[in-house]
Amino acid sequence: MDVDSAQRGPERLFSRQDGLSMLEVVIAAAILVVVLVPASSLLTSSSGFVTKAKAQVEAAHLASGLLEQDRASAVSSGYWSASTPDLADTTAVDQSVGSLTFSLTQVGGWCFEVGGTWGTATEGATETGYGVRATVSWQAGTQSVTLTTLISTPPFITPPSSSTSCPI
Numbered sequence: 048m049d050v051d052s053a054q055r056g057p058e059r060l061f062s063r064q065d066g067l068s069m070l071e072v073v074i075a076a077a078i079l080v081v082v083l084v085p086a087s088s089l090l091t092s093s094s095g096f097v098t099k100a101k102a103q104v105e106a107a108h109l110a111s112g113l114l115e116q117d118r119a120s121a122v123s124s125g126y127w128s129a130s131t132p133d134l135a136d137t138t139a140v141d142q143s144v145g146s147l148t149f150s151l152t153q154v155g156g157w158c159f160e161v162g163g164t165w166g167t168a169t170e171g172a173t174e175t176g177y178g179v180r181a182t183v184s185w186q187a188g189t190q191s192v193t194l195t196t197l198i199s200t201p202p203f204i205t206p207p208s209s210s211t212s213c214p215i
Contacts, residue, residue: 180214
């Protein structure tokens with residue numbers, strides 16, 4: 048090794064005046080494209096998943112809210128009449144949240160438990176309750192969340208002798 052090159056130091060080694068060749072620039076650009084294009088595609092698709100997940104969470108929250116209203120009404124005075132809950136059999140309403148419009152549908156009906164299965168058959172029923180199904184749909188009905196619950200019958204209520212629908 049030459050004494051002059053040791054004395055020159057690193058600043059002398061990196062002081063090339065020629066710059067990068069065209070081939071080096073093209074290779075660097077190609078590497079960037081190969082790395083960045085899939086990464087940007089991944090970011091775009093993940094934002095779509097996040098948007099869909101947010102809509103599903105909001106729909107589940109709305110459906111849960113409907114069922115909680117029914118449960119709360121069941122314990123409040125005046126909810127049960129002589130033989131039927133004070134609920135409409137079917138209710139529907141639209142609700143906007145952000146840029147999405149959700150369609151909320153609620154269906155209720157008497158349910159009877161016979162042999163471990165809930166349905167409309169009353170013969171041999173060991174349990175009785177009022178079933179409620181809440182469905183929240185969006186994107187013109189192509190996406191939906193459905194939750195169901197069974198509200199137990201108070202002891203002072205005599206359930207009907209038949210049922211046409213059990214939504215659970």
